Amino acid sequence: xxxxxxxxxxxxxxxxxxxxxxxxxxxxxxxxxxxxxxxxxxxxxxxxxxxxxxxxxxxxxxxxxxxxxxxxxxxxxxxxxxxxxxxxxxxxxxxxxxxxxxxxxxxxxxxxxxxxxxxxxxxxxxxxxxxxxxxxxxxxxxxxxxxxxxxxxxxxxxxxxxxxxxxxxxxxxxxxxxxxxxxxxxxxxxxxxxxxxxxxxxxxxxxxxxxxxxxxxxxxxxxxxxxxxxxxxxxxxxxxxxxxxxxxxxxxxxxxxxxxxxxxxxxxxxxxxxxxxxxxxxxxxxxxxxxxxxxxxxxxxxxxxxxxxxxxxxxxxxxxxxxxxxxxxxxxxxxxxxxxxxxxxxxxxxxxxxxxxxxxxxxxxxxxxxxxxxxxxxxxxxxxxxxxxxxxxxxxxxxxxxxxxxxxxxxxxxxxxxxxxxxxxxxxxxxxxxxxxxxxxxxxxxxxxxxxxxxxxxxxxxxxxxxxxxxxxxxxxxxxxxxxxxxxxxxxxxxxxxxxxxxxxxxxxxxxxxxxxxxxxxxxxxxxxxxxxxxxxxxxxxxxxxxxxxxxxxxxxxxxxxxxxxxxxxxxxxxxxxxxxxxxxxxxxxxxxxxx
Numbered sequence: 001x002x003x004x005x006x007x008x009x010x011x012x013x014x015x016x017x018x019x020x021x022x023x024x025x026x027x028x029x030x031x032x033x034x035x036x037x038x039x040x041x042x043x044x045x046x047x048x049x050x051x052x053x054x055x056x057x058x059x060x061x062x063x064x065x066x067x068x069x070x071x072x073x074x075x076x077x078x079x080x081x082x083x084x085x086x087x088x089x090x091x092x093x094x095x096x097x098x099x100x101x102x103x104x105x106x107x108x109x110x111x112x113x114x115x116x117x118x119x120x121x122x123x124x125x126x127x128x129x130x131x132x133x134x135x136x137x138x139x140x141x142x143x144x145x146x147x148x149x150x151x152x153x154x155x156x157x158x159x160x161x162x163x164x165x166x167x168x169x170x171x172x173x174x175x176x177x178x179x180x181x182x183x184x185x186x187x188x189x190x191x192x193x194x195x196x197x198x199x200x201x202x203x204x205x206x207x208x209x210x211x212x213x214x215x216x217x218x219x220x221x222x223x224x225x226x227x228x229x230x231x232x233x234x235x236x237x238x239x240x241x242x243x244x245x246x247x248x249x250x251x252x253x254x255x256x257x258x259x260x261x262x263x264x265x266x267x268x269x270x271x272x273x274x275x276x277x278x279x280x281x282x283x284x285x286x287x288x289x290x291x292x293x294x295x296x297x298x299x300x301x302x303x304x305x306x307x308x309x310x311x312x313x314x315x316x317x318x319x320x321x322x323x324x325x326x327x328x329x330x331x332x333x334x335x336x337x338x339x340x341x342x343x344x345x346x347x348x349x350x351x352x353x354x355x356x357x358x359x360x361x362x363x364x365x366x367x368x369x370x371x372x373x374x375x376x377x378x379x380x381x382x383x384x385x386x387x388x389x390x391x392x393x394x395x396x397x398x399x400x401x402x403x404x405x406x407x408x409x410x411x412x413x414x415x416x417x418x419x420x421x422x423x424x425x426x427x428x429x430x431x432x433x434x435x436x437x438x439x440x441x442x443x444x445x446x447x448x449x450x451x452x453x454x455x456x457x458x459x460x461x462x463x464x465x466x467x468x469x470x471x472x473x474x475x476x477x478x479x480x481x482x483x484x485x486x487x488x489x490x491x492x493x494x495x496x497x498x499x500x501x502x503x504x505x506x507x508x509x510x511x512x513x514x515x516x517x518x519x520x521x522x523x524x525x526x527x528x529x530x531x532x533x534x535x536x537x538x539x540x541x542x543x544x545x546x547x548x549x550x551x552x553x554x555x556x557x558x559x560x561x562x563x564x565x566x567x568x569x570x571x572x573x574x575x576x577x578x579x580x581x582x583x584x585x586x587x588x589x590x591x592x593x594x595x596x
Contacts, residue, residue: 010155010232013125015185017041022076023183024121027112029085029129032061046074062086064108066115079119083112085129106507109157117161117180125183126154151184152231153507156580158182159239165250165572186228234403238583241399242576248391249566249574253367253384258302258415261364261387264394265307265413272401274313280306292433293414293454296447299371299421306455309411310357311397313404313590356465357408358586360397361455363448363471364390364415371418371444372426379569386448388565388574389470390415395579400586407590410462414451418444430528434458435550440528442535448473449532449546456550465589466495466555469547470578471562476539478563486510486564486578489544492555499557502585508578510559513541520545 018028019042028038035054039047049072059065063086072080085108116124128151162180248256248264262279269277282304285294290306297304365386369375375383393411400409425431429441431450435457439450448471459467477487486503488510490496496512503510522534522542530549534542544558559578567573 009179010158010182010184010236012186012229012232013183018080018127019043019046019072019075021125021127021185023123023125024077025079025081025116025119025124026075026077026127027081027083027116027124028127030061030082031085031087031129033087034129035061043074046072049073059084064111066112068115068119077125079121081112081116081119083108106153106157109154110161113158113161121180123181123183125185127185148227148231151228152235154184155182155232155235156238156507159235159242163239163243163246165247167250167572168252184232234587237399237402238580240402241395241397241583242579243395244398245388245391245395245576245579246574248394249385249388250572251384253417256384256387257366258297258300258305258364258417261366261390261394261413261415262305262307265309265411268309268394268397268401272311272398274311274401274404275397276310276312278308278310280308288434288458289432289436290434290454290458291431292439292450293416295425295429295431295441296365296371296418296450297416299419299424300417301419302417305415306458307411307413307415309393309397309409309413311400311405311407311409311411313400313407313409355408357410357462358589359410359412359459359462359464359467360393360582361412361414361452361459361467361469362390362393363387363452363469363473364413365448365451366415366417368418368445368447369420371420371424371447373443373445374420375445382566382568382571385566385574386418386472387415388472389561391574392470392561392565392576392579392582395576396582396586399579399583403587405586405590407586409586410459410464412455412459414455416447416451418447433550437530437549438528440525440531442531442533446533446543449543452547453550456547456556460553464554466492466557467551468495468499468557468559468582470559470582472565473543473558473560474539474562475568476543477560478568480513480538480540481511481563483563483567484509486581487513487540487560488557489513489515489541489548489560490555490557491515491548491551492557495555495557498588499559499581499585502588503578503581506580506584508564508580508584510578510581513544515541515544515548 018026018038030038039050042050053059053067053069057065057067059067059082061084063084065084067080067082069080069082071078244264248261251260265277265279269275280288282294285304285306293306294304363386366384368383368386369380390413393413397409397411400407425441425444427441427444431439431441433439434454439453441450452469452471452473456467456469481487486509488496488499489512490499499510500512502508519538519541522537523530523532523546525531530546532546540560543560547558548556561578562568564577565575567575
């Protein structure tokens with residue numbers, strides 16, 4: 001008997017002998033300790049064949065060694081991909097305790113799945129190494145939790161490699177994507193047959209690994225099979241959210257417009273009962289005094305708008321009390337715009353039974369020419385990725401809805417197109433923001449913070465638990481951290497530490513930068529309360545200082561993902577980060593609230 005989760009193309013199958021597995025491709029994750037025990041269970045003819053191949057290729061199961069066999073003698077599978085993992089059992093603690101330490105292991109898995117998927121196999125069966133993993137799945141222990149993390153990293157690598165942006169080429173062969181099913185062997189027929197699918201959607205976060213576990217009695221009873229299935233569903237939901245974000249990020253600016261992002265927000269509301277969407281239109285933004293927000297979009301051919309998405313984690317219980325303005329026929333359509341400052345139709349004062357919402361604000365500049373402060377032409381076509389923050393917010397809410405997280409989330413998409421025209425805002429302009437603070441424009445290419453500052457002050461009406469903004473904000477972030485790690489600045493040490501820990505647990509690292517008072521001097525202005533850019537100052541920190549002035553009444557963190565949401569200068573390079581980090585943070589918070 002096999003069990004397939006409802007949101008993924010991953011199946012758990014009972015363990016059997018290697019030569020009996022019928023699949024297009026069998027991946028044998030092979031450690032040095034695994035060679036003799038596994039070969040001894042093969043038919044004699046297959047034993048002789050495999051032993052000779054290993055001698056010929058000097059294969060000892062070392063990390064990164066690989067052998068591809070077509071129609072192995074005495075085997076049911078079309079191909080065996082034998083992939084060396086080294087002493088993986090001994091290195092589990094080292095490999096998964098810290099993101100930098102696990103880089104080599106993750107790369108190993110990504111290289112392996114890239115190779116396997118290049119074979120165009122319809123089914124891939126994964127044989128875990130050394131059987132130690134399978135044995136420990138029966139133990140409710142720290143070791144078994146580590147191996148759940150091991151499986152989650154395998155799944156994350158598979159989903160990452162499986163992703164393919166469809167693109168816009170006219171060749172028919174490129175239009176259809178071949179579906180590949182991944183089978184994972186578990187230790188016994190009884191465990192595989194006993195998995196309960198309808199219990200997985202109610203999931204919690206493991207304290208050690210940061211991955212999803214069954215919310216039923218799995219932890220108490222030691223039924224690790226439920227945890228394994230919950231892990232598969234968690235990774236599948238995460239993959240769906242990241243796929244949405246990556247697809248949107250890869251779209252050209254003539255298709256992925258501010259209007260299109262608003263439509264995506266409405267689609268989420270139409271898809272999930274826990275999600276409602278409002279689109280605040282240009283007239284409403286003007287009535288709200290969102291002048292910094294509006295300035296960025298002034299020269300665009302598209303009208304300004306700000307989609308606001310509300311995810312209610314216990315929708316059936318508190319939708320009426322906390323979201324009465326969302327109810328009715330238009331609750332999911334998103335067709336009604338916010339009409340003014342005193343209209344509370346889209347507010348949540350934190351009175352709902354599920355406590356205060358977490359507000360996520362994503363920068364959604366669908367194309368950034370730099371405005372009058374024009375960017376250099378060579379790499380300007382990569383500025384389609386400047387909406388990756390908004391795509392991340394959409395992806396996180398989609399993943400949260402798939403998992404049914406017991407938490408309230410408000411997503412704000414700060415969308416615009418920073419264009420050039422007679423109506424564009426200019427260097428030297430002084431703009432009064434939504435918070436009534438004034439900003440002297442030094443650079444129109446520092447447009448992201450102009451959008452985000454008004455969105456930040458707007459979010460105060462939700463009485464939030466915390467506000468996190470996600471933006472591809474500065475090239476300085478790439479200079480400081482490259483494409484490996486995101487940067488974070490916060491006015492709350494506890495929020496900052498929670499995000500750093502979530503990054504470690506999800507292997508989506510983030511590093512804190514200071515917001516010391518001394519750095520605020522860089523944005524001092526002679527004519528206004530502040531400038532929107534510094535001079536000869538650390539650019540990422542200067543941007544954080546600017547935003548911090550609009551987030552003084554709530555815990556806030558700014559995530560600069562310019563180097564991690566995509567790889568600057570490389571096409572089709574969107575990563576979906578930092579969705580893994582944010583989902584782990586939200587999952588932990590939802591679990592803490594549920595237990596309390």
